[in-house]
Amino acid sequence: MEAEGTVSGAGLIAMQNFLTRKIAVLSTCLILLLALPVIMQLLDEPYLISLSSRILIYAIAAVSLYLILGYGGMVSLGHAAFFGTGAYVVGILASASFDASPVFSWPFQMDGSERLLVALPLALLISAFAALIIGFFSLRTSGMYFIMITLAFAQMLYYFYVSLEGYGGDDGLSLYSRSQLPLLDLGDDTHFYYLCLTFLLLFLLFCHRLVNSRFGRVIQGIRENEKRMQSLGYAVFGYKLACFVIAGAGAGLAGALMANQSEFVSPGLMHWTQSGEILVMVLLGGMGTLFGPVLGAVALLSMEEILSMFTEHWMVYLGPFLILVVLFTRGGLYGLLIGRER
């Protein structure tokens, strides 16, 4: 450890190298992401554009989980509950609009809608509300209890959607088309890809601002020492709950996009293996930065895609790979690419 205030020459150079490497890697990634649909068109692989949108959507979900996990220290194994809720809001609204029947008529009439400008805010709102309820109960606990309770609540929502016979029950619900948005044709995979990319970048920017704000500092303080923050007079429970709700809304955003991407929603979206997969993305990418989860989503989903080209039993390789990652790498893929921040 170096004394505070003095940085040795070697340390400064290492810091500069780290920063240049970080900027180089990140800007390359951004240019690649922006140019991706064009490259895919040239390569004549339009399927990959739709796959890339899926990856971007999961990246949003992973970043939202990272918000509570990395900064808040809350290990949730039920994050797919909010992902699925966001997707179902879009699905239910679209299906009601297609049938021209209201979603509910009491206490006021709620009509279906295929417009993204209606469906998306509602998806955010309702998944945030679900996170408020689930968080209120789960955050009374911590550690192992918290992991298991979030898991159990997600299963509960899973069974709730399975029992929604009017919306396909176990089999899920097919959407007639993607949502409508002025100026863009979301049915076009390239347009949809750029929409997802925009949302991902906006969400990253939002999270970056959030974790560096006063609120974000408090959340990180709570992660480090909850008792001390409490003694300092912070309403610890309120801060944690707020963070949990924001993360839930983020997952709801990803879910709403996912419903559009696949034009299909099913309870499988909130199965606990989904929560596990999102968690894996966060860990695989590496903790300590918001780009880790994005990298993790890219790595995990492309690995699944590539492995499944060779064998239908790809999970038998993925499982041990995950174990090896846990046992032998610290800092995940981001650490490998850019180096450790400290």
Place this chain on the structure above:
Amino acid sequence: MQSPASGLSMLLFIEQILNGLQLGVMLFLMSAGLTLVFGIMQVINLAHGSFYMIGAYVAATVMQQTGSFMLGLLAALPVSALIGMLVEALVLRRLYQRDHLDQVLATFGLILFFNELTRIIWGRQPLFMDGPEWLSGTVELIPGAPYPSYRLAIIVVGIAVAVLLYLLFTRTRLGMQIRAGSSNREMVAALGVNIKLLYTLVFGLGTLLAGLAGVMAGPILAVESGMGESILILTFVVIVIGGIGSIRGALIAALLVGMVDTLGRAFLPGLFRLVLPAAQADGVGASLSSMAIYILMAAILVWKPKGLFPAQA
């Protein structure tokens, strides 16, 4: 004088109570081992359901070859214990000092591996197995209410295991060491107990019980890849309600969850029919009964955030 209808519903009620007891016993077998692993080693193990599945598959295979359920049972128990101890030595032992997050990720990897491995070995089609011949009949515990002997046997086995575990923990040296290890690991190691071996044995005991539960579930459910996960989630609910690390809590919570789940599924739709139109009542009743245990869990946690019997103060 009772009317025949209420007599009939009384018999139905008793039958459902027994079913609830049977589910509770299965959950106890699963949660007893898992709560020990959570409580003593402070490690979260998502892969506990895999040993349940392994037990069921081994028993089903041996039974198909030999035709004997008991041979299947005898083969499945050591296999699940050995694989458990192997996994502990290879993977989990390295995770004791790590974050819960690393434990979740590694054991999630184990689940993927075991589920896919069973698909490779046994294929995607579920296997079906029969219980032993001598338990294929029914028993009339109460006149007029025949109950399958096999399900009754599960209840008996579960109670026997509970008694054995109680004796093991309170009357033997090993049990004393396990209890000591859960309250102060360093001290026990300093007193000369081989804590590594102790942990491996506890883990093996847990997976053996999971394997036993899997074998006994075999004739009731289909033996298929991923069967461990549905019971794993219920097991988590049991452990959270009972309090992590508490065997007594696991027993009581398991019976509670088994009862609430079974009785809810059997009677909630009927109850709602008293106040709602039939079609609507069935829908509400079905969805509420599948959520009942989670609601129970939430309610208990509001009351006691560390479960009914918190093991550590």
